[in-house]
Amino acid sequence: xIKLASPDIRQQDLERMLEVLNSGQLVQGANxxxxxxxxxxxxxxxxxxxxxxxxxxLHSVLSSLGIGPGDHVIVPAFTxxxxxxxxxxxxxxxxxxxxxxxxxxVTPHALEKVIVAHPDKSVKAIIVVHEFGYPAAIEQIxxxxxxxxxxxxEDAACALGTIADGQHVGYFSDAACFSFHPxxxxxxxxxxxxxxxxxxxxxxxxxxxxxxxxPQVDGVEFVAAGLNYRMTDFQAAxxxxxxxxxxxxxxxxxxxxxxxxxxxADDERIHxxxxxxxxxxQSFMLVLPAEINRQRxxxxxxxxxxxxxxxxxxxxxxxYIKGKYRTDExxxxxxxxLFAQGLVxxxxxxxxxxxxxxxxxxxxxxx
Ligand SMILES: *Cc1c(COP(=O)(O)O)cnc(C)c1O
Numbered sequence: 001x002i003k004l005a006s007p008d009i010r011q012q013d014l015e016r017m018l019e020v021l022n023s024g025q026l027v028q029g030a031n032x033x034x035x036x037x038x039x040x041x042x043x044x045x046x047x048x049x050x051x052x053x054x055x056x057x058l059h060s061v062l063s064s065l066g067i068g069p070g071d072h073v074i075v076p077a078f079t080x081x082x083x084x085x086x087x088x089x090x091x092x093x094x095x096x097x098x099x100x101x102x103x104x105x106v107t108p109h110a111l112e113k114v115i116v117a118h119p120d121k122s123v124k125a126i127i128v129v130h131e132f133g134y135p136a137a138i139e140q141i142x143x144x145x146x147x148x149x150x151x152x153x154e155d156a157a158c159a160l161g162t163i164a165d166g167q168h169v170g171y172f173s174d175a176a177c178f179s180f181h182p183x184x185x186x187x188x189x190x191x192x193x194x195x196x197x198x199x200x201x202x203x204x205x206x207x208x209x210x211x212x213x214x215p216q217v218d219g220v221e222f223v224a225a226g227l228n229y230r231m232t233d234f235q236a237a238x239x240x241x242x243x244x245x246x247x248x249x250x251x252x253x254x255x256x257x258x259x260x261x262x263x264x265a266d267d268e269r270i271h272x273x274x275x276x277x278x279x280x281x282q283s284f285m286l287v288l289p290a291e292i293n294r295q296r297x298x299x300x301x302x303x304x305x306x307x308x309x310x311x312x313x314x315x316x317x318x319x320y321i322k323g324k325y326r327t328d329e330x331x332x333x334x335x336x337x338l339f340a341q342g343l344v345x346x347x348x349x350x351x352x353x354x355x356x357x358x359x360x361x362x363x364x365x366x367x
Contacts, residue, residue, distance in 0.1 A: 002355050004307040005283075006348045007187045008249055013241040020234040028210075031236035036193075038243055042161075045170040045195040047202035050236060051209050054157040054179025055082040056229040057192035059089065061175045062125070064204035065151050067092050071124040074114050076106045077315045077332035078339065079129045083155045084315050087127075094325075095121065096316055098332040102274040104131040104285065104311075108140040115148055125151035128173070131312060133185075133280035134273070135164035142172040153177070157192075158184060161250045163278030170195040175205075180235075185249060185282050185348075186242045188235035252349035253281035256356050260284055260345065263360035269367060284347040285311040287338060292367060294341055300366040306359050311342035 020031055032050050039048035051057050067073060069091035075083050077096040087094050097106045097114045106128060115123055126145055128136045138154065145152040156162065156169045157179035163169075170176035175198070178184075180191030196202050204224075207214060212226030242249075257275070264270050264286065271287035288294055294310070301308045314335040316327040329336040345359055 002306045002346045002351070002359065004309055004344060004346050005183050006350055007182060008242055008245060008349055009187070009238065010241060013238050016240060017234045017237040020237045026232055026234060028230040028236075029233040031233045031240065032231055035236040035239050035243070038240065039193055039195065042243060042246070043168040043170055043176075043195050045168060045176070045197055047196050047199065049194045049202060049205050049209065050231045051192045051194065051205075051229040052231050053190050053229075054155075054177060054181065054184075054192040055086060056209070056227075057177035057179070057194045058082060058086045058127075058153070058155060059227075060205045060208045060229060061153055061177060061194055061196075061201075062086055062090055062092075064201055064208055065125065065153075065174065067124055067151075070122060072118065072121045073124060074111060074126045075315065076127070076129045076131070077335035078104055078131060078312050079155065079315065080157065081313055081315065081318060082157075083127055083129055084318075084321070088320075092124070093121075094315075094321075095123065096325075096327065096332055096335075098334045099131070099338070101287075101334050101338070102271075103134050103136075103276070104273070104338060105129065105134050105136040106141075108137050108144055111141060112144050115144070115150075123148070123150060125153060127153045127155050129155040129157075130159035130162050130164065130169060132273075132283040132285055133159045133162050135159070135162050135169070135276055135278040137165070138169065138172045139165035157181075158282035159280055160184070160186060161246060161280040171197070174198060175201060180239060185253075185280065186239055186246060188231065188239045191231050191235055191239070249349040250280050253347060254279070256347055256349075256351055256353070257281045257284050259353060259356045260286075260347075260360060263357060264363070267364050267367065270363075281347060283311065283344050285338075285342045285344045288341045288343055288367075290337075290341065292341075294343060297343060297363070297366055301359075301362060304362045304366075306362060307346060309344050311338060311344050314339035
């Protein structure tokens with residue numbers, strides 16, 4: 001079976017993890033601190049805070065920025081529901097922005113249209129999702145959030161290593177959030193991180209992830225209603241080697257994604273994703289035409305030993321969003337189509353060029 005995703009976990013990573021397990025120091029410790037230093041170094045963003053999931057990262061940032069009841073947050077309509085769930089959990093409301101059909105991310109123009117269309121709403125923030133690692137036009141978006149005095153958060157769950165406008169994600173925004181779920185390019189099982197250049201925000205997030213506890217000379221004080229969003233130390237140990245090898249991993253993904261595009265370009269029924277030099281290629285999603293039944297394709301690929309899947313959700317079609325905001329498939333037609341017809345193919349560094357050829361050939365055969 002050619003799997004959809006496969007983490008690059010090696011013997012030395014397992015040994016490092018075992019060392020932590022044998023030490024008995026299981027909760028957040030030296031390996032979390034080291035992983036944080038190395039994430040900051042890798043991204044060039046000063047403060048990195050490791051947490052227990054990508055969702056925890058998003059929740060910590062939005063809560064620390066003071067997002068709450070009465071606030072509106074603009075989110076892309078094509079993403080994983082966690083992007084929206086954290087907004088709803090904080091008692092705020094979402095405004096959906098449809099995405100671009102080729103890059104699958106929001107454009108500055110579309111975001112500004114949503115802002116000006118809701119002068120009566122108190123828009124407080126924009127969450128940009130670099131879907132599958134494709135870099136959204138973040139510098140221009142930051143100019144817009146500056147103009148309207150909004151917070152800018154990057155849901156970079158799939159975008160560690162993504163370079164947007166010449167900088168690693170996290171540079172132009174208040175903060176960027178990562179996930180280390182096994183579907184992402186680096187994994188700790190469950191895990192996440194926030195990077196930010198704002199010291200004060202980083203301090204708040206660190207406090208929030210650890211019960212709102214503040215060390216004092218004579219013990220601790222609980223200064224805020226924080227949560228427990230810490231990562232265990234053996235999880236961080238698993239990530240350190242993966243991060244060291246990550247630049248090569250991204251390079252391999254670039255080569256393989258370009259091979260897919262080259263091999264599939266002659267079939268005009270297939271809509272291929274946009275390439276970009278700053279793309280980190282967490283996933284390779286193409287779009288099938290409306291007349292092709294995606295479920296049949298996924299089934300026939302599976303019969304040939306190839307795992308394939310849908311890409312992300314159309315938020316306008318989630319049942320609780322439909323109920324609360326009266327949305328339907330026409331609210332965000334691009335997201336609706338990407339959700340219905342998007343097809344993710346296997347992509348990871350260990351994948352061989354022959355595997356990519358086999359997948360491309362099989363796909364064209366079953367279409
Ligand atoms: C995976 C993902 C998340 C959630 O991350 P978890 O670590 O699973 O909590 C959030 N947003 C996007 C865009 C994702 O792809």
